[in-house]
Amino acid sequence: MLDVEFRIKNYRCFGDEPTIFRVRDGFTALVGTNNSGKSSLLRFLYEIRPLLTQLCQANGSYTRNALFENQQWTWTPTVLPGERFLRAGSERPMEIQIIVHDGPSGQFPDEAEPLILTTRYTQQGIGVGLELRALNGTKLVRDMPGAERFTSEVYFAPLIAAIGVLVDTMYIGPFRNTINVGGNPGYYDIQTGDSFVNTFLQHKSGENPTSNEAVYKMLQELKRIFGFDNLDVNASGQTLQLTVGGTSFRISELGAGFAHFVIVMVNVLVRRPKLLLIDEPELNLHASLQLDFLQTLAKYTEYGVIFATHSVGLARTAADHIYTVSKPAGGTSDLRTYEDNQDLVTLLGQLSFDNRPEMGFNKVLLVEGKTEIRTLMQLLRLYGKEHEILMIPMHGNDLIRGDVEQELANLLRIGGDVHYLIDSERLAAGDELAKDRRDFVALCERLNIPGHVLDRRALENYFTDSAVKRAFGNGAQTLGPYDKLAKASGSVWRKTENWRAASEMSKADLDNTDLGAFLQGL
Structure with missing residues (x-):
């Protein structure tokens, strides 16, 4: 910690x-x-x-x-x-x-x-x-x-x-470009221009097999995130040449968002800092890619990410801790902790939700909280749906109650396909849900909002032992179906780190579970 x-x-x-x-x-x-x-x-x-x-x-x-x-x-x-x-x-x-x-x-x-x-x-x-x-x-x-x-x-x-x-730490400033920067060796902690291209070539085809394999895995991530059937990237003179679907492109032809992804991911992959500092991670990226970008980068760090952003929506969905910074004219800057408001419609606007598949997300999924968003992002990847579904945190029992009809009704007026997924918090098989959760489920049924209550206690109770050990080491042990993470013996991770275990899961791990069936059906 x-x-x-x-x-x-x-x-x-x-x-x-x-x-x-x-x-x-x-x-x-x-x-x-x-x-x-x-x-x-x-x-x-x-x-x-x-x-x-x-x-x-x-x-x-x-x-x-x-x-x-x-x-x-x-x-x-x-x-x-x-x-x-x-x-x-x-x-x-x-x-x-x-x-x-x-x-x-x-x-x-x-x-x-x-x-x-x-x-x-x-x-x-x-x-x-x-x-x-x-x-x-x-x-x-x-x-x-x-x-x-x-x-x-x-x-x-x-x-x-x-x-x-x-x-x-590794600091990444707001300007990221592999093109038109000539022989400049770097920009703060990242390499750019010729230096970046040479580093990429060395790691992809140099003599270190671990570096070769790491670049291969990174290219698989890029292929998944951008929806390419196949992708290869190579150095070509002072720029990068890409082969997408059998067609050759220079990186400048594929847009600033892709160049942004590549240069940042390669630099972080090479450096693997304990803590990443990144300015404006949303730069040149559609809203549906921003959270995915942050989580992909965090996989190459030990302690996580601190980011500066203009997007309140991205902060509210991605961050465990949020600070706001303001500066009146002629005054000095003021830093304060940010208190989440629970207006779901406001958050939808902050996240640039648009109920048109060609413009972004086409479904809304209400989930327990921020840690569930990051965890489910990893699991939705297994079904190819991580960029189709916008997840909104309900802050646990703050909104999972039977008296939130107005909040849900306002959400439905926006349009779109709204679903929910909540923990059961059961202590044993067959236990009845707590009253607030029963009332919430009944309210959703009345408002025709489909959803699912997990059979097991919570998301972390679906992680396999092998996934937990790959994420947290051999000292970590998987949970039973109804074990509480904070009280389990041998567990060495916190709920905010659930996403790391989820990133080690496979689709086969979720097959034949109620969670897998729900995600498949979204």
């Missing part, structure tokens, strides 16, 4: 009041208008990478010595020439506070109280002032009682392990 809190002052368009941003595993969205600051905040993690790298040097001994032996401490951010790192018009330094709440090595062993690591970046362009305090404000110094334990490698392990994840 990863949970690192940043408190930032006077960074770019952010002001004196601390901007509080938590980096967690899974999917996190930053939503805002143009020039609101969402892209700056996403790029922050790229720009402070030199600082994070120094903190991790020699397994944290550099940090411990700087803290407790008064060593000189300096660091320099990675900023493009001519850009400001500090807030324009302010004479005060930028300040960064880092608080590790959780990470690969767990929490700090100081009675479970997180510690605050503080550093500053001055107007003179120098990163200075490393300081460590307890959350209660006590500064940790060498001559305080019991200070010897503060300098130990064990004590610093949670901080260093969590920051080590953040060092291994």
